[in-house]
Amino acid sequence: MRIAFCCTDHKPEPWLAGLRAALPEADFFVWTPGAPAADHAIVWSPPQQFIDEQPGLRTLFNIGAGVDALLKLRLPPGLQVVRLDDAGMAVQMAEYVCHAVIRHFREFDVYEADAAQARWSFRKPRARAEFPVGLLGLGVLGSRVAQALAQFEFPVKGWSRTPRVVDGVECFHGAGQLDAFLAASRVLVCLLPLTPDTAGILNRAHLARLQPGGYVINVARGGHLVEEDLLALLDEGHLAGATLDVFRQEPLPLEHPFWRHPKVTVTPHTSARTLRDESIAQIARKIGALSRGEPIAGLVDRGRGY
Ligand SMILES: NC(=O)c1ccc[n+]([C@@H]2O[C@H](COP(=O)([O-])OP(=O)(O)OC[C@H]3O[C@@H](n4cnc5c(N)ncnc54)[C@H](OP(=O)(O)O)[C@@H]3O)[C@@H](O)[C@H]2O)c1
Numbered sequence: 001m002r003i004a005f006c007c008t009d010h011k012p013e014p015w016l017a018g019l020r021a022a023l024p025e026a027d028f029f030v031w032t033p034g035a036p037a038a039d040h041a042i043v044w045s046p047p048q049q050f051i052d053e054q055p056g057l058r059t060l061f062n063i064g065a066g067v068d069a070l071l072k073l074r075l076p077p078g079l080q081v082v083r084l085d086d087a088g089m090a091v092q093m094a095e096y097v098c099h100a101v102i103r104h105f106r107e108f109d110v111y112e113a114d115a116a117q118a119r120w121s122f123r124k125p126r127a128r129a130e131f132p133v134g135l136l137g138l139g140v141l142g143s144r145v146a147q148a149l150a151q152f153e154f155p156v157k158g159w160s161r162t163p164r165v166v167d168g169v170e171c172f173h174g175a176g177q178l179d180a181f182l183a184a185s186r187v188l189v190c191l192l193p194l195t196p197d198t199a200g201i202l203n204r205a206h207l208a209r210l211q212p213g214g215y216v217i218n219v220a221r222g223g224h225l226v227e228e229d230l231l232a233l234l235d236e237g238h239l240a241g242a243t244l245d246v247f248r249q250e251p252l253p254l255e256h257p258f259w260r261h262p263k264v265t266v267t268p269h270t271s272a273r274t275l276r277d278e279s280i281a282q283i284a285r286k287i288g289a290l291s292r293g294e295p296i297a298g299l300v301d302r303g304r305g306y
Contacts, residue, residue, distance in 0.1 A: 001291065004038035004054065006031040006046040007063060014276060015042070022284035040290075042283060044274075048073050059290065061283045063274050065089060065141065067300050068194035068221060081300040087282045089272035090144035093219060096271040097145045097189055098152065100217050100243040104187070105131050105154075109265075128153055132211075134185025136201065137192040137220065138164045138171065139306075141272065145191060157184050161197075182209035187217065194221035195305030204229035213240045219271040222247040227258070234263045245271040 003019070003026050005012050012030045019028050019042070029035065031050055040059040043050070051057075051073050060081045062070050067083050075081070103109055107123045114121055132155040135142045142158060143166050149156050150168040158169045159181040165171060172181035182188070188210055192198045202218060202225040210216075216239060218225050227248060233239040241263040247256075250269055258264045286296045300306060 001026045001040070002036070002038040003028050003287070004031040004035065004041040005029065006041055006050050007044035010044060010063070015280065018276060018280040019284065022280055023287060026287065040287060043070065045069055051075060061286070063279050066193060066221060067306065071302060071305060075302070081302060082286060082296065083298045083300055084274065084279055084282060085140045085298040088275035088278040090141050092272040093141045093191070094145050094148035096219060096245070097217060098148050100265070101133055101149065101154065101187055102152065104215050104241060129155060131186050132157055132184060133187040133189060134159065134181055136188065136190045138166055138169070139191070142191040145189065157181055178206070179209055182206055183211070186211040186213060187215045189217045190220045190224050192220050192224060193306030194223045199223050200226050202226060202230065204233065207233050208238060210239070212238065214238065215240050216242040218242070219245045222250065231257060231261070234261065245269055
């Protein structure tokens, strides 16, 4: 079994060492143009040339949860795409979102500014019941984040495409229930895949439906957010702030208003990183299962886009 490694922005050596140790029977190699045919490939942002030169590939293992960039390539119809599911990302996402929600709710940003000026002053405690958190997306990451938020006793709402039942979460689904979900939320967390149906979902019409003093956390993809709509709602006062990890253009350009906006916190697409060891173990398990003809989790439905 030959397995190509074609991941831009990742040093191949440590990946190959780990993969060879996990699957000694397979022949792993770093793809270069003109390389011989492989059965499977481990990819991140591969060039179209890679796909075109490997028509016999059976599986693409994407070393991330989001496959929006991969699905923009011309892929042969029978090629199966497999995403990482969790592989250490869900707990990181839970940390990031809980940190952002709690920092806003407890006004730790204000305390940080006070401390910088040696000012000892208290903020009035706020009622948790007045900070319902709405999660757009209740998949692998969204449901783990919901569980973590519920531990801090925030009211949690969730929205998905199909009906879901998640312990402790008031669940909504489908376009028909989106407005009711938004009206029930004050803090909005985006954990959707980027698809034609979800692009631009964080727009003026939807964000304006959040409860007054709304707060936006985008940890999914930059393409979900209409950036000028967010800025307008922040400046008009309907929204209290935003924590953004993903952007339409990354790295976020130096002159972008988000960098200096007093109500916006920016992080550099770091909310849930791909962890090499966990990812290698998961991919090796899945290759093993495929070669025994067993089903695997994380198969992407290419028609649906996630
Ligand atoms: N910033 C980062 O560092 C980072 C890291 C990892 C992932 N991400 C992003 O996070 C996204 C989510 O990851 P995941 O593993 O949780 O994905 P997932 O398991 O595929 O879950 C996706 C969720 O979104 C829902 N959904 C999809 N399309 C929808 C629509 N049109 N309307 C309503 N709900 C819709 C799905 O509904 P159903 O339950 O009905 O299918 C599901 O609940 C990834 O696609 C990626 O873009 C970002």
